[in-house]
Amino acid sequence: MRTSNLSALISDLKSLSSPAKIAVFKRFFKTGPGQYGEGDRFLGLTVPQIRSVVRKYWPTLALVDLDHLLQSPYHEHRTVALASLNLLYRQADLKTKKELYLFYLHHTSRINNWDLVDISAPNIVGAYLLEQQDRSILYKLAQSKDIWQKRISIISTLTFIKNDQFADTLAIAKILMGDKHDLIHKATGWMLREVGKRDLPVLLNFLDEFAPRLPRTCLRYAIEKFPDSCRLHYLHLPISSGTSPNSDRG
Numbered sequence: 001m002r003t004s005n006l007s008a009l010i011s012d013l014k015s016l017s018s019p020a021k022i023a024v025f026k027r028f029f030k031t032g033p034g035q036y037g038e039g040d041r042f043l044g045l046t047v048p049q050i051r052s053v054v055r056k057y058w059p060t061l062a063l064v065d066l067d068h069l070l071q072s073p074y075h076e077h078r079t080v081a082l083a084s085l086n087l088l089y090r091q092a093d094l095k096t097k098k099e100l101y102l103f104y105l106h107h108t109s110r111i112n113n114w115d116l117v118d119i120s121a122p123n124i125v126g127a128y129l130l131e132q133q134d135r136s137i138l139y140k141l142a143q144s145k146d147i148w149q150k151r152i153s154i155i156s157t158l159t160f161i162k163n164d165q166f167a168d169t170l171a172i173a174k175i176l177m178g179d180k181h182d183l184i185h186k187a188t189g190w191m192l193r194e195v196g197k198r199d200l201p202v203l204l205n206f207l208d209e210f211a212p213r214l215p216r217t218c219l220r221y222a223i224e225k226f227p228d229s230c231r232l233h234y235l236h237l238p239i240s241s242g243t244s245p246n247s248d249r250g
Contacts, residue, residue: 018044058084126159189221
């Protein structure tokens with residue numbers, strides 16, 4: 001049985017707080033009015049500091065503790081919760097992995113910035129669904145109105161890509177290609193680039209059909225590692241009428 005040290009964990013995070021870094025993080029994570037991270041609060045911890053706290057406390061944390069941390073207004077509390085969840089998932093049995101996966105899906109409203117999605121979605125959602133035939137939840141998330149659920153849907157497929165499974169990444173990329181948000185464009189382009197690292201012909205076939213419809217940011221991310229001649233070829237293809245209106249192709 002775990003003995004929770006949640007209060008000590010929170011105290012440790014508070015002791016590491018840096019007012020000078022708080023202002024920097026608030027700008028970096030776009031917390032101003034109308035921005036994607038509006039209202040998020042920070043303690044000003046660095047990634048190594050957060051990792052140190054996670055290493056110290058994760059074996060003592062139960063789901064009730066992770067829930068408490070995820071409900072916190074502080075970004076670092078939620079980061080610790082998700083990093084700990086990754087470690088708990090890695091050493092869990094099959095029954096517990098399903099419980100942790102469902103816990104994650106129940107808390108997507110609190111996984112509410114790009115870094116929180118990126119450190120957790122492949123390790124929880126992707127890892128669980130890798131062994132499942134039914135991956136329809138990803139398509140439901142992709143069609144959500146919530147930006148973070150949409151990002152979870154595509155970033156989760158990184159685990160599939162690493163196991164040479166590309167179909168879901170490409171299918172979800174098609175769903176998201178008309179999205180208006182730059183963070184979705186970047187996430188989708190990143191995953192397409194990862195597909196190309198594993199199987200370049202698969203990516204090229206996708207781009208030959210869909211490049212004219214991809215938002216420019218998405219396309220640039222997808223072809224970032226291409227030779228100049230190949231990259232310019234895709235950048236200069238005629239724009240499709242289905243391309244996102246927020247995508248500058250100039």
